[in-house]
Amino acid sequence: MGKVPLKVWIISSLLLIGGALCARLYFSSNDAAALRFSPSPRAARRPAVVARTGQRRPAEYTPERQKGGIQLQDRVSDQAARVRAGGVVRGNGGGAGLPVLKQQLPNTILIGVKKGGTRALIEMLALHPNVRSSGQEVHFFDRDYNYENGLEWYKSRMKPSLPGDIVIEKSPAYFVVQEVPERMRADLGDKIKLLLVLRDPVSRVVSDFMQGQHHQMGKMVRVADLTPSQLAAMQRRLEAKVLKADGAVNPSASFIKVGLYAQHLERWLHHFARQQIFITSTNTLVTDPAAVLKQASAFLGLSPFNWDKHIVRVPGVKLPCLSRVKESTGRPELVCLNATKGREHIPLPDALRRKLADFFRPQNALLFSLIGKTFDSWRHDDDQQQVAGGMPEQLDVQLKATDLSSPPQPQQQQWNPEQAKQGKRKTPAALTPVDQEQNEQDPLW
Ligand code: A3P
Numbered sequence: 001m002g003k004v005p006l007k008v009w010i011i012s013s014l015l016l017i018g019g020a021l022c023a024r025l026y027f028s029s030n031d032a033a034a035l036r037f038s039p040s041p042r043a044a045r046r047p048a049v050v051a052r053t054g055q056r057r058p059a060e061y062t063p064e065r066q067k068g069g070i071q072l073q074d075r076v077s078d079q080a081a082r083v084r085a086g087g088v089v090r091g092n093g094g095g096a097g098l099p100v101l102k103q104q105l106p107n108t109i110l111i112g113v114k115k116g117g118t119r120a121l122i123e124m125l126a127l128h129p130n131v132r133s134s135g136q137e138v139h140f141f142d143r144d145y146n147y148e149n150g151l152e153w154y155k156s157r158m159k160p161s162l163p164g165d166i167v168i169e170k171s172p173a174y175f176v177v178q179e180v181p182e183r184m185r186a187d188l189g190d191k192i193k194l195l196l197v198l199r200d201p202v203s204r205v206v207s208d209f210m211q212g213q214h215h216q217m218g219k220m221v222r223v224a225d226l227t228p229s230q231l232a233a234m235q236r237r238l239e240a241k242v243l244k245a246d247g248a249v250n251p252s253a254s255f256i257k258v259g260l261y262a263q264h265l266e267r268w269l270h271h272f273a274r275q276q277i278f279i280t281s282t283n284t285l286v287t288d289p290a291a292v293l294k295q296a297s298a299f300l301g302l303s304p305f306n307w308d309k310h311i312v313r314v315p316g317v318k319l320p321c322l323s324r325v326k327e328s329t330g331r332p333e334l335v336c337l338n339a340t341k342g343r344e345h346i347p348l349p350d351a352l353r354r355k356l357a358d359f360f361r362p363q364n365a366l367l368f369s370l371i372g373k374t375f376d377s378w379r380h381d382d383d384q385q386q387v388a389g390g391m392p393e394q395l396d397v398q399l400k401a402t403d404l405s406s407p408p409q410p411q412q413q414q415w416n417p418e419q420a421k422q423g424k425r426k427t428p429a430a431l432t433p434v435d436q437e438q439n440e441q442d443p444l445w
Helices: 006-028 031-035 041-053 063-067 072-084 118-125 151-156 180-188 201-217 228-242 261-269 282-287 289-300 350-371 397-405
Strands: 108-112 131-133 166-170 193-198 277-281 321-325 332-336
Touching (some): 118 131, 118 166, 193 282, 201 228, 261 277, 277 282, 277 289
Parallel strands (some): 108 166, 108 193
Antiparallel strands (some): 321 332
């Protein structure tokens, strides 16, 4: 050390520092190379994806909206997940030949009916790589305080999508709130596609009631755990909600009003042509979901998709579950909506069931003549039928041709953790953010 003059040490150190600085400057002008300098590989991936896709903040993007759940980073990982999932890539993405995701107004709306299986249907549709679902219910057209925010606000609730995607939201109150069809047509035009899943109105009443009980008690009601007097008290509470003092069905009760399907549908048909509305039943969604999705796909003009592969039966879970790729991680996950759906129903006293069935029968007949098909499982001739246990409904005549043209599908698959490369998780996960019925109750209906 003593042999090397101090001057030489200083000069070589300065040269080294200068060289390092030049190299840093040179590489930082190149995104890909800059990644090599990034301290964390995770942080490093972000700018690379943004740069490659030409990802830009949509004009309406504000930090405030970020809080609302749609974050720039979500969009990026969204994009990555979709590409991983084999999503169709179209358009010109910022000069790199890749698409630019941006928020668009919905072109498809699932309008109802409450407790019809709307959550299951939208989650199933969103399995398709070209379907972008808003996740939570938006309640734009039915709640004045949302409607007053205007269309830009509405658009900001949608997930970023590509041109040609199906952009969908569901708010089941739309079907029954007076002003909605007129507002929707004025704002979105008469070419918007509408989806409607209808449930036997008697079973719908009980489902709605059980949801209320669940929320009141803060837990799922287990019918077997109820004492006879608790069960009788619950049945009386239900009666009080649907019958008048004289014992007749109360047509003004909200549980009942929702089930006046023909009246609601007629209002919609004043504003939209029948062919703009796809109508199916909860029963078919439960017994043959892939058939419903094939029909809905034809209606929406979606590319062919193997629904049977993604909708699976899980031992011990009574309703179909979803096998899909988790957007944030790109890894397979199994999702059963069993945290707040598929609740047990209390048995209806015979007299009450008969009253409700008699009340809804002529309403149902009106509906069937309006839509040109019948839902056989809604019959209550034996006063015992449960929606989920019935046979698949008669197929929509208009859609039957498309359905018959598709090749026979394999039997619905059972969930196989190995096949799905699920990793350590063996049991079905409850769908957390969307299955909590946050925002899924309408105080009026
Ligand atoms: P129950 O809880 O009475 O069984 P919505 O999502 O519109 O609130 O509807 C809830 C209903 O969707 C549930 O009512 C359930 O029967 C029905 N449903 C149909 N298919 C389903 C599925 N695959 N998973 C969960 N629920 C489903």
